[in-house]
Amino acid sequence: MFKQLTQAQLDPILSLSIAYREDRRADKMDLGIGVYRNSQGETPIMQAVQQAQQYLLATQTTKAYVGLAGNEVFNQSMMNLLLSGTSAHSRAAAVQTPGASGALRMLADLMCLAQPDTTVWLTNPSYVNHKPVMEAAGLTVKYYPYFDYATKQVNSDAMLAELAKAGPKDVVLLHGCCHNPTGADISFADWQAVTALANKNGFLPFVDIAYQGFGDGLEQDAAGLKYMADNIEEMIVATSCSKNFGLYRERTGAAIVISDSLQEAQKAKGRILQLARSTYTMPPDHGAAVVATILTDDDLTAVWKQELVEMHGRLLSLRAGLTKAIRAQGSDSFDFIEKHKGMFSVTGLSPEQIERLRKEFAIYAVGDGRVNIAGLQEQQIDYLANALLTVSQ
Numbered sequence: 001m002f003k004q005l006t007q008a009q010l011d012p013i014l015s016l017s018i019a020y021r022e023d024r025r026a027d028k029m030d031l032g033i034g035v036y037r038n039s040q041g042e043t044p045i046m047q048a049v050q051q052a053q054q055y056l057l058a059t060q061t062t063k064a065y066v067g068l069a070g071n072e073v074f075n076q077s078m079m080n081l082l083l084s085g086t087s088a089h090s091r092a093a094a095v096q097t098p099g100a101s102g103a104l105r106m107l108a109d110l111m112c113l114a115q116p117d118t119t120v121w122l123t124n125p126s127y128v129n130h131k132p133v134m135e136a137a138g139l140t141v142k143y144y145p146y147f148d149y150a151t152k153q154v155n156s157d158a159m160l161a162e163l164a165k166a167g168p169k170d171v172v173l174l175h176g177c178c179h180n181p182t183g184a185d186i187s188f189a190d191w192q193a194v195t196a197l198a199n200k201n202g203f204l205p206f207v208d209i210a211y212q213g214f215g216d217g218l219e220q221d222a223a224g225l226k227y228m229a230d231n232i233e234e235m236i237v238a239t240s241c242s243k244n245f246g247l248y249r250e251r252t253g254a255a256i257v258i259s260d261s262l263q264e265a266q267k268a269k270g271r272i273l274q275l276a277r278s279t280y281t282m283p284p285d286h287g288a289a290v291v292a293t294i295l296t297d298d299d300l301t302a303v304w305k306q307e308l309v310e311m312h313g314r315l316l317s318l319r320a321g322l323t324k325a326i327r328a329q330g331s332d333s334f335d336f337i338e339k340h341k342g343m344f345s346v347t348g349l350s351p352e353q354i355e356r357l358r359k360e361f362a363i364y365a366v367g368d369g370r371v372n373i374a375g376l377q378e379q380q381i382d383y384l385a386n387a388l389l390t391v392s393q
């Protein structure tokens, strides 16, 4: 049966990681794959996570099934993180999913079930997996103008002009914060404008938030989403604990449906559970149990928040340091790096320039020009500044 299959294309980011591992140059630098790294280049287990794991190890008495929706304490905690203080909090329902990836797919399946001829509008460019996941669920994908390669910021006017054309058959996917891949976020005024358009024209907002805490802080990063949730009857959210709890491989995330009533939100949740039943059935327990343990314990929550502040602080200082080093070498053309949010920045370098970075400097970045700022170590800042300037001249 399978002989007739053609080879799968290698994932560009994963194949970059393999090439990096095989590179023998001592000064090599991995700015490719999207994981947070500390000053030693490691992706450590957070202290709060370690403590929660120890607690779970000591107290867990069974590995029996948890249930289709996963850990309900986790689900509630995710809604608290994203929606507390809004009117949406009491008319929302959450399902634990295998990462935000699982949430994206379950929500896409839900949309397909409710309205098969839905078109999902993505930012141009967007997270590399958005299009394949939406299309695999059977939805149509279209892009709206977002990143302006000249300014390296969001072109709000172009974005809003295009979104004004979206209607009731459309879903507009927004990045909650720390846009992947560009690093350019919409302003609070943009959140307000998109909310007004959704209310006027009837499209459904879909927020993917995978980096809460990495942009301006835990509360600040949810401000746009909260405004929208407060002022709209229906929207959906995919959220991830991969980055802000460092739980990547534990596959921990949630799908949230906000409706005009709790009853409607619960109905949608019930349909997601039915969809989950026919795919993976239940999400893995461990990551969600860790997060629930942390977020229901004041001391552990404080430890986690402090660690998140430190991770965020490292990103800010790397961004400032790199911009400063490039300026010191005589150019202000990379000042946008300091303005971008989160781990990523799209540099505007062409695939050929990215290739030069790899060949001449052993610096690995994604072909679309995205660099992961967290992959940088403090002592490498001048080296990277020089490399960026050399290939961009």
Ligand code: PMP
Residues within 6 Å of the ligand: 034, 098, 099, 100, 101, 102, 127, 175, 180, 208, 209, 210, 239, 240, 241, 242, 248, 252, 253
């Ligand atoms: N959405 C965005 C915007 C992402 O960047 C990512 C992964 N980096 C995901 C979703 C998927 O995350 P997870 O590991 O939780 O599946």
